[in-house]
Amino acid sequence: MSFTPAVQNHQRSVEPYPATLRFSCSKKHILGTGAFKVTRFAQITLNPLRARSLGSQPNEAIALKWPYLSTSTGHARLSLVEESSKLFHEANCLYWAKALLNLIYNYIHHCVAEASEPPPFNIPEVHFVEAALLLTYSTEATNSTPDQPQHTQAGTSSKSTPGSVTGIYLAEELIDISNESGSSNQRPTFTKFVHNSDPSPFIQDPGEYGYETAKFLAFTQHIQYVNTTGLVYISDYQGGFLLLCFRQAS
Secondary structure: OEEEEEEEEOOOOOOEEEEEEEEOOOHHHEEEEOOOEEEEEEEEEEOOOOOOOOOOOOOEEEEEEEEOEEEOOEEEEOOHHHHHHHHHHHHHHHHHHHHHHHHHHHHHHHHHHHOOOOOOOOOOOOEEOOEEEEEEEOOOOEEOOOOOOOEOOOOOOOEEOOOOEEEEEEEEEOOOHHHOOOOOOOOOOOEEEEOOOOOOEOOOOOOOOOHHHHHHHHHHHHHHHHHOOOOOOEEOEEEOOOEEEOOEEO
16 A cells, blocks of 8 residues: 655655555554554655655654554554544654653763762663654545445545545554664563553563563653653553553653
8 A cells, every 4th residue: 555645754844755655464564553553564655755764764664653443353543633643642642752852861861960070870772753643635526445444433434535634654663673782582572661550560570571671661761750740650661672662651
């Protein structure tokens, strides 16, 4: 399936980029299904390509996300209004999560600079995935086909006219766990480090893969909470050893 989306990157600006998006609706291309969102493998090509980061390579592999409604026959799309509201909220959370994580590293660098000697341990270097909102537009009048995800709630139609918005997605940098370090006894996996309902890290065993990262992420929550005078902190840390996603701001 191929669309022509307008891409809005939320790292520095909201400048739109024309692009071609390709993904399959086959179940084998589903990367994961959460309580409210489904994630599929997809490929995107921006025109022109960006100088770096997400969208800098042709046919770049990405994680493509959109919210869904559970039905007796599977996953149904929400209305465009509901879908855009949820995904803009998700993108905004990522924007603030990046800022809060940057606050942590500024705090750490200040403390290290003021200390009489360097810390006796390595400080994990993690960052959130790059992401962008994708708005897809129809290029001709079409009817939905069985393999196309379609909006099914009241106020939507299976028909589209040229130039009309047909969908909205959240594209995220793909976390390639195979590229992350790990010994034969500590193979890297997609990991939940800290849950949004429990302040204790999920990983409690010092010998378990990701233990140091989990401790560090729990530490970041304390600093964020204190430095924002109790207003906000990042919860629901998940991802790989270096890249994080599925963030929430509490």
